[in-house]
Amino acid sequence: MPILQIEQTKCIQCGACAAVCPIAAITIGESGPKEEANIEFCIHCGHCVAVCPNAALDNQESTLKNQVKIQKELSWDAEQASQFLRSRRSIRNYRPEQVPKEKLLQLLDVARFAPTGGNSQGISFRVISGQENLHKLTAATLDWLRQEAGFGNTDRFIQAFNEGKDPILRNAPHLIVALCCREFAEIGRSNAAFSLAYAELFAPTIGLGTCWAGFLQHCAFSGYAPLLGALNLPADLTVAGALMVGYPLFRYHRLVDRNPLKVSWNE
Numbered sequence: 394m395p396i397l398q399i400e401q402t403k404c405i406q407c408g409a410c411a412a413v414c415p416i417a418a419i420t421i422g423e424s425g426p427k428e429e430a431n432i433e434f435c436i437h438c439g440h441c442v443a444v445c446p447n448a449a450l451d452n453q454e455s456t457l458k459n460q461v462k463i464q465k466e467l468s469w470d471a472e473q474a475s476q477f478l479r480s481r482r483s484i485r486n487y488r489p490e491q492v493p494k495e496k497l498l499q500l501l502d503v504a505r506f507a508p509t510g511g512n513s514q515g516i517s518f519r520v521i522s523g524q525e526n527l528h529k530l531t532a533a534t535l536d537w538l539r540q541e542a543g544f545g546n547t548d549r550f551i552q553a554f555n556e557g558k559d560p561i562l563r564n565a566p567h568l569i570v571a572l573c574c575r576e577f578a579e580i581g582r583s584n585a586a587f588s589l590a591y592a593e594l595f596a597p598t599i600g601l602g603t604c605w606a607g608f609l610q611h612c613a614f615s616g617y618a619p620l621l622g623a624l625n626l627p628a629d630l631t632v633a634g635a636l637m638v639g640y641p642l643f644r645y646h647r648l649v650d651r652n653p654l655k656v657s658w659n660e
């Protein structure tokens with residue numbers, strides 16, 4: 394059963410589908426594109442379909458009908474794109490209200506379009522809400538910081554927590570934990586970083602703010618049992634990343650500066 398369907402009357406034999414295939418499973422023969430035996434290793438990336446200028450090619454593993462036409466009028470110029478990227482901020486002050494599930498789903502639905510190694514797409518998400526649940530995670534992370542990590546600022550963190558502040562999860566109303574298969578944890582963490590970065594960048598466009606939960610992430614990566622117990626994950630899944638989310642309390646008015654660019658060239 395062939396995986397590719399080609400409408401010969403539409404195909405202009407430009408060869409783009411063959412050139413972009415990451416596993417070189419398409420060749421251009423006399424009558425146009427042809428799938429090779431290694432098409433069975435197709436990673437379902439959809440490139441062959443998306444690059445075709447004439448919608449002449451379909452791939453049953455990544456179908457034309459599920460692809461969305463790119464609208465040129467929605468594209469940004471470099472200045473707009475730069476301001477968008479630079480205006481992302483780590484949000485550490487949140488309004489107390491919960492974010493509706495539909496909005497959280499809208500946020501995570503963008504995160505699933507991030508790149509993944511081999512197009513594996515193995516990231517899922519667990520959303521943890523409610524002050525009691527979140528404070529349990531903060532308490533476990535603080536215990537880990539004090540007992541195991543040798544982190545220098547622990548006393549101040551614990552004092553702040555005892556005063557009702559949350560130095561780990563910043564009293565955010567939700568924590569998004571990205572999960573991946575235990576077996577592929579290393580690539581899963583890279584995949585999760587991209588997914589959560591997509592969520593972080595998209596968040597302000599729907600009125601949300603986010604911040605990486607780096608301390609909690611380290612604690613989870615170390616395998617600290619009290620934290621993992623509180624997360625109550627299925628046995629085959631592990632933490633690949635974590636992001637706080639909620640409505641930001643403040644609005645930023647300027648773009649911050651960073652260290653000067655450092656580049657070296659080998660020519």
Ligand SMILES: Cc1cc2nc3c(=O)[nH]c(=O)nc-3n(C[C@H](O)[C@H](O)[C@H](O)COP(=O)(O)O)c2cc1C
Nearest residue numbers: 481482483484485561563604605606607608609649
């Ligand atoms: C992997 C990673 C982990 C982080 N962990 C934390 C964290 O645990 N708590 C926190 O308040 N900020 C955390 N941050 C946010 C950084 O402190 C922040 O990105 C940096 O100060 C620059 O600020 P900006 O994100 O607003 O540009 C983390 C960022 C990254 C990329």
